[in-house]
Amino acid sequence: MSAGAELAALxxxxxxxxxxxxxxxxxLSEVDRRTARLPSGWTPLGLVRHLTLSDERYWFEVVIAGGSLDYWPEGEDADWHVPVGTPDAEVLAAYRSAIAASDAILHSHDxxxxPLRPEPEWAATGAFADVRTIILHVIIETSAHxxxxxxxxxxxxxGQYIVV
Incomplete structure (x- = not known):
């Protein structure tokens, strides 16, 4: 398989x-988007914010492309919390924007x-040694969520989402 075909498949x-x-x-209704249904307390919009910041932006913009973490919100688990007053459409638009930026980054890296900004502890284990393993990691994360x-x-x- 060519590198282009492999990237397209990933x-x-x-x-x-x-x-x-x-x-x-x-x-989901607007109320259900902001309602925690599981004991861990996250909301569906909070999960989208987490995917935006911790998966799309962190792994692709920061780790692969070497960008800054200056966007990271203050506070424990802040990437899971949508600031009060933030419209649902803004949270979803931020996710879509991060996806577009991620795809552009991935098309420009072999x-x-x-990665241009690996975490120091990865060197000892060889974890996330290349773009391919990072993409696979984000596929797993996004699919789990x-x-x-x-x-x-x-x-x-x-409602049920049936995957055929």
Missing amino acids: LHALDTARRHVIAQVEA LEAA AGQLDAVRELADG
Whole structure:
């Protein structure tokens, strides 16, 4: 498989999970988007914010492209909390914008390239040694969160997202 075909396949898998997340959140009522259904206390909009900041922006913008963490919100687990008064559409637009920026970054880096800003502890284990393993990690993360949203959606309104 060529590098271009491999990147296309990886991005297809990632984009499938991203669309799943967006579809589940958009299908919820405004109240349900901001309601925690599980004991851990996260909300569907909070999960979208987490995916925006901790997955799309951190892994692709910071780790792969070497960008700054100056966007990171203050406070414990702040990436999971939507500031009061933030419209739902703004949270979803930020996710879509981060996705577009991530895709541009991924199209400009070889799959074998080392990340420009790895965490120091990765050197000892060889974790996240290249763009490919980082994309795979984000596919897993996004897919896991999509599955969590499936459970939350079914608890909230009975809706089910059937993947064929």
